Amino acid sequence: MGEPMRIRAQMAGDKVEVRVLMSHEMETGQRKDGGGNIVPAWFIQNIAVMHGGQTVLSAQWGPAVAKNPFMHFRFAGGRVGEKVSVTWTDNRGDKRTDEVAITAG
Amino acid sequence: MTRPHKPVVAALLFAAGLLFGTGAHSQDSTAKALQEYRDALQDGNPAELWEIKGEDMWQQPRGPNKVSMEKCDLGLGPGVVKGAYARLPKYFKDTDRVDDLESRLVHCMVSLQGYTRAEATRRVFGGPGAAADMEALVAYVSSQSKGVKMNVALAHPREREAYQMGQKLFYYRGGPHDFACATCHGEDNKRIRLQDLPNLTSKKDAQRAYTTWPAYRVSQGELRSFQWRLYDCFRQQRFPELLFGSDASVALTMFLARNANGAAFAAPAIKR
Amino acid sequence: MKKALVSMAALAAVLFAGIALAQSRSAVGEVEAMRELMRGFKPSGQAGLSRLVQDEVQQFCSDPGWQRNKARIAAIEGQQLAAVKYPADGKLMGNWKAGESIAQSGVGKQFSDNPSQPSGANCYACHQLTPQELSFGTIGPSLRNFGKTRGSSEAIQRYTYAKIYNSRAYSVCTNMPRFGHSEILTEQQIKDVVALLLDPESPVNK
Numbered sequence: 130m131g132e133p134m135r136i137r138a139q140m141a142g143d144k145v146e147v148r149v150l151m152s153h154e155m156e157t158g159q160r161k162d163g164g165g166n167i168v169p170a171w172f173i174q175n176i177a178v179m180h181g182g183q184t185v186l187s188a189q190w191g192p193a194v195a196k197n198p199f200m201h202f203r204f205a206g207g208r209v210g211e212k213v214s215v216t217w218t219d220n221r222g223d224k225r226t227d228e229v230a231i232t233a234g
Numbered sequence: 235m236t237r238p239h240k241p242v243v244a245a246l247l248f249a250a251g252l253l254f255g256t257g258a259h260s261q262d263s264t265a266k267a268l269q270e271y272r273d274a275l276q277d278g279n280p281a282e283l284w285e286i287k288g289e290d291m292w293q294q295p296r297g298p299n300k301v302s303m304e305k306c307d308l309g310l311g312p313g314v315v316k317g318a319y320a321r322l323p324k325y326f327k328d329t330d331r332v333d334d335l336e337s338r339l340v341h342c343m344v345s346l347q348g349y350t351r352a353e354a355t356r357r358v359f360g361g362p363g364a365a366a367d368m369e370a371l372v373a374y375v376s377s378q379s380k381g382v383k384m385n386v387a388l389a390h391p392r393e394r395e396a397y398q399m400g401q402k403l404f405y406y407r408g409g410p411h412d413f414a415c416a417t418c419h420g421e422d423n424k425r426i427r428l429q430d431l432p433n434l435t436s437k438k439d440a441q442r443a444y445t446t447w448p449a450y451r452v453s454q455g456e457l458r459s460f461q462w463r464l465y466d467c468f469r470q471q472r473f474p475e476l477l478f479g480s481d482a483s484v485a486l487t488m489f490l491a492r493n494a495n496g497a498a499f500a501a502p503a504i505k506r
Numbered sequence: 507m508k509k510a511l512v513s514m515a516a517l518a519a520v521l522f523a524g525i526a527l528a529q530s531r532s533a534v535g536e537v538e539a540m541r542e543l544m545r546g547f548k549p550s551g552q553a554g555l556s557r558l559v560q561d562e563v564q565q566f567c568s569d570p571g572w573q574r575n576k577a578r579i580a581a582i583e584g585q586q587l588a589a590v591k592y593p594a595d596g597k598l599m600g601n602w603k604a605g606e607s608i609a610q611s612g613v614g615k616q617f618s619d620n621p622s623q624p625s626g627a628n629c630y631a632c633h634q635l636t637p638q639e640l641s642f643g644t645i646g647p648s649l650r651n652f653g654k655t656r657g658s659s660e661a662i663q664r665y666t667y668a669k670i671y672n673s674r675a676y677s678v679c680t681n682m683p684r685f686g687h688s689e690i691l692t693e694q695q696i697k698d699v700v701a702l703l704l705d706p707e708s709p710v711n712k
Contacts, residue, residue: 211354414568
């Protein structure tokens, strides 16, 4: 289920500027715990950002992305008040979706 | 087979160290690189994840009494969160003591929500894979003082007493290493290794230091409260463990918060 | 358990007793308040409450105005110097390579540390030493070329050993810990750090 994301979607000229903070451990699978055992890999694998029924961004991530990752991008064709949703899926199959309305720049 | 190669690699690194690593120039460029790193962290501070979680916790009915924290009085009246952190610690009549934010939150969780003290303080600092509710609440409440000028009063005699005791504790040397807070935080422009140390006896540094906690610590992947900062300083001071919400903790916070008066609060921040 | 009881008793009885005897009634109130404040700590790992009980020097140096008391400064320094224990075998210099790893290590004596592991001296936290280590602090003076500028005569070796063993013998309220006096480092470890500082082969002097 995961913890809530923090999403901001704001008009910047004719584009929508999106900033997303995700709450995730992003374990690489390379680290050992205090007892010397490998901490199993646990990271976000897929990102999908939707707007008006269309995918405006999709990404495949690996274990090299930082804990509590931050993503920043722009897309064209959005208007104030329309919804932007972000979904991540991790390598355990856990999934989280959050949604915000686009605000004025 | 690889063994004979190792000294070669070491020698090359050593040569690189000599080339780039001598004199004042390298110190400047090290400091510059550190500053660039800090600047790069500013956008997208994960502390916001704690803030939204804390805000939710503040508003949701919780505990045996199933009530929210929205009647909690942080000093500006029941439910007033805006600007409250910039005026803490302060004396509260109902508890008859000087409270900082955390001890006040514990008071509200006990008196309003019906938790026991032990439940309310079960996990006060987050660890790997186990975030602390307390730090989320602290992140939320402190974020509501962003931009507000620090204005900690010494009006009540108990507030003055807490300040004086905090000052004494700041200079109190003890433990096997003879360390006090002042050992590392009593002079300008000092460093431990490459970490700059604020001089908490000077107004400017004291203001900058206090107004940038709580902070998201990138190296730990955790949001850390000011009380955690004190707790971990005492650990490194080789002192016993600082008790959460104790008079000692509140007094030292009072001393340092009051010394930051006049500066705009700027946390939750992001740090190395 | 017994040790804990003794240290608790020591805390109750000794904490500030020195000041309390010597000062006025209002000061006694202050001492009481400070003792009360120390209840804000709990024993943890190897860090017991006895660590909050100050010795004479710690007490003296906790007063920000300590510089004014010139007579006490001289007396305490003399007394700390007299208590330095030099190695029985008369050898003051160990191995600089071992000294370098002791200088690098910051573990030891924290409640989070394993007490069975040897402590480090953490010299680099505060001092510049070898030119290879760029990550050094500035709380203490640079010790670069420490031996090169001073030589390594018997007298310099004795001074260096004593300074590490008990820094307060030379500067009463210095920020530097008393590595021998407070049993942070062993005799051999101090010898190794002396070698790091004085051995002509040590990178500190190259």
